[in-house]
Amino acid sequence: MLRLAVPNKGALTEGAQTILKEAGYRARKDSKELVVVDPENSCELFFLRPKDIAVYVGEGTLDAGITGRDMLHDSGAQVEELIPLGFGRSTFRFAANPGDFDSVADLKGRRIATAYAGLLESYLAERGVEARVIRLDGAVETAIRLGVADAVADVVETGTTLRNIGLEVFGEPIAQSEGVLIKQVGAAETPGLRQLIRRLQGVLMARDYVMMDYDIRAERIEEAITLTPGMEGPTVSPLHREGWVAVRAMVPRKGHQQIMDELSEIGAKAILVTAIFACRV
Ligand SMILES: Nc1ncnc2c1ncn2[C@@H]1O[C@H](COP(=O)(O)OP(=O)(O)OP(=O)(O)O)[C@@H](O)[C@H]1O
Ligand SMILES: O=P(O)(O)OC[C@H]1O[C@H](OP(=O)(O)OP(=O)(O)O)[C@H](O)[C@@H]1O
Ligand SMILES: [Mg+2]
Structure with a gap:
């Protein structure tokens, strides 16, 4: 029996649901359903918060999951990317009031708000930039106006959220993300997982x-x-x-x-x- 984690809400939910349905797996009937048993495909689908999915898969309690690449890196869990899925594309970027900063090096000693502290901290450490990371849950763009941070590091897709609050991106993109299929590092690929991978690759090919x-x-x-x-x-x-x-x-x-x-x-x-x-x- 393949045990698969699927995002239960947020930006990845629809894309994940659609690709699984096209790959022949059972869809959930309504957004309150937490577990779907799919006996025909010998599969159980667990609907979980996208940020928690890497944790469950990393602990080995679930065989595979769909999450964002940024979330995978943020989690620090023992998980690896199997295939990129082509939806939920976004960039992870620094932003601040126009003209305040030019590059990541300018952030030394400053406060940076983010909902992806793990991802941000490893990026800063790799570049030897010591800054204070302010951990928030969401809507981080507001943190500068409210005086909690000097800059933010957040997901940018269309840029509308940043524009609406008068912020501008600066520096190189921190990461590129999209929905990905993950499994625990080193775990064997079961026949059920191999079938899922082949089916998903088939759907992606048919789309492309x-x-x-x-x-x-x-x-x-x-x-x-x-x-x-x-x-x-x-x-x-x-x-x-x-x-x-x-x-x-x-x-x-x-x-x-x-x-x-x-x-x-x-x-x-x-x-x-x-x-x-x-x-x-
Ligand atoms: N506007 C967006 N467009 C495309 N992808 C996005 C967008 N916002 C977030 N994502 C991607 O979707 C994934 C999950 O983001 P999502 O916003 O659903 O989770 P969250 O912020 O933890 O949850 P919530 O917003 O419900 O608190 C991440 O991988 C992210 O890169
Ligand atoms: O560039 P855009 O197209 O405007 O998209 C980016 C926004 O989308 C996400 O927010 P979400 O709706 O998930 O809210 P959150 O910040 O509370 O997570 C993300 O955190 C940005 O705020
Ligand atoms: Mg969000």
């Missing part, structure tokens, strides 16, 4: 790739294959027309229009693009 079909003169096939190399290699089948072949290959969704343009230029006809519903890599 499209299927492309086209017809082309046989003498241009090598040029065409350079444009659409596919995964293992494209399928090339004879066409019921002398000197022509049909080609089928998976291509990255991003940039597929350009590939179509380039195929047209070398004489490809009937170029079709279709979405991939599911796949196994």
Whole structure:
């Protein structure tokens, strides 16, 4: 039985729920459900606070979990990232009143408010910057206005929250984050976990790739294959027309229009693009 931790609220909840559903796992019926048993997939889903997930997985009480990469590093738990999941992308950054600071070195001896003290403290230690870290739970952007801190270190996605309170980011980004699948360091991958990984990779692939079909003169096939190399290699089948072949290959969704343009230029006809519903890599 695979025991999996899933965020019960916050920015990662919807993305986690959607990807698991697309991977064939049971969804919870309402946001108050804390445990979902999925006998068909021999899996139990535990809905937990995103920040606690690395702790449970690190202790080995759960086999795997979905959390944010920033939370994984903040926790200090014995967990490792298995695969990035492509949702809940954010940057972790310093911010302050405009003009107050230029770089992390300027923060020496100053107060920095954050809800990710573990992540911030290891970043400062790596750079030899001694500062006072003020631990808050959330809405840390307000700490400067209320005189509790000189700067903040927080999650920035669109930047709207910072703009609304008149703060500006400074220095290099501290970390890039997104939803990730994690497991305990050194723990064996059970068959249930391997199945989950394969299914999630399949969903990500189906999101990132499209299927492309086209017809082309046989003498241009090598040029065409350079444009659409596919995964293992494209399928090339004879066409019921002398000197022509049909080609089928998976291509990255991003940039597929350009590939179509380039195929047209070398004489490809009937170029079709279709979405991939599911796949196994
Ligand atoms: N606005 C956002 N857009 C995208 N991802 C975000 C955003 N805010 C947070 N995240 C990411 O989502 C994860 C969890 O953040 P979330 O805000 O859900 O947790 P939290 O702040 O601990 O909880 P809460 O906000 O409920 O107190 C983190 O990995 C973070 O990088
Ligand atoms: O750049 P933006 O798109 O504005 O997003 C960033 C904001 O989103 C998160 O807040 P959340 O809603 O989780 O509240 P919290 O600060 O209480 O955790 C994060 O802590 C920032 O405040
Ligand atoms: Mg938050």
